[in-house]
């Protein structure tokens with residue numbers, strides 16, 4: 001830090017220069033991100049709530065009410081009338097809270113002190129962080145030939161130490177929905193906590209179903225589901241950071257509560273202490289602004305782009321890893337190594353992401369990727385050969 005104050009204009013200029021190094025969503029070149037530009041209305045609301053702190057909710061009663069309302073509202077589109085939970089920083093923190101709840105619950109009611117969690121091989125790496133922080137062992141369930149969690153493998157992985165089973169509604173690499181109904185039954189049968197990671201799919205699956213898409217059930221209508229991660233800062237179009245953790249019952253928050261002596265509340269269950277109310281307010285606003293109808297339209301538009309890309313790729317001789325269930329297309333070319341293809345695309349200015357399981361170029365059709373960008377991409381993919 002400098003000794004003397006610096007003029008605001010000088011500071012702003014310096015920051016703008018650095019900001020220019022960032023890629024912009026509006027260019028349509030970012031193809032691998034699960035985030036996108038937030039809606040302007042959500043950003044406007046966000047700025048009005050920048051000073052609110054939900055870590056001390058007695059001081060911000062109105063904003064706390066907003067968070068509660070958002071959680072209830074997300075819960076309702078996930079088939080739960082009375083949801084509990086929090087708006088947190090993202091899918092990672094939401095998953096961490098779910099696994100912490102599961103671990104503490106199993107410790108309290110089953111006396112398990114050295115627990116294990118069963119996650120699919122396709123799980124987001126946030127579960128590795130959670131297991132590391134919570135001192136749990138990860139047991140990976142295998143995937144079936146369709147890259148979805150194999151129910152038999154889950155069943156065979158259960159031991160007396162299992163504290164949670166995880167399945168995914170919208171996998172990070174392929175956007176696939178695991179057979180959650182089947183896993184829910186297994187979890188119920190064995191009385192094991194079941195968490196669904198719908199960080200990506202949560203803001204699209206329910207709305208696609210509303211307009212007739214035939215997608216599997218993944219939500220609280222399944223008795224075994226204890227919690228769901230769903231991220232407003234992905235397809236919800238809320239500004240970063242906004243993740244959501246929704247619990248079926250309050251008990252899962254209670255088992256995480258620690259005393260918070262100097263605050264306006266006696267206990268705190270979240271991982272983060274001081275935390276933004278702006279994320280809750282922006283999510284509240286954007287959910288009201290779009291309603292089910294608006295989100296259905298967004299989700300449908302994304303799926304139309306997904307189908308357009310998949311069709312175009314096939315016409316050019318590319319191979320699709322699987323038929324997309326949500327707005328992700330993963331592909332390869334039979335005559336070129338994936339990494340070589342990725343390198344060529346990077347050279348042409350595309351920001352590419354490569355999936356690991358299986359290895360493939362992975363395009364996430366987020367809102368900033370428009371039809372004209374896809375046409376340019378397909379042209380480049382044609383010209384590469």
Ligand SMILES: Cc1ncc(COP(=O)(O)O)c(C=O)c1O
Pocket residue numbers: 034089090091092093095124126168170171172197198199200231243
């Ligand atoms: C399925 C899934 N879960 C969790 C996460 C982590 O979310 P975040 O990056 O918001 O922490 C992601 C991120 O893409 C994801 O795809």
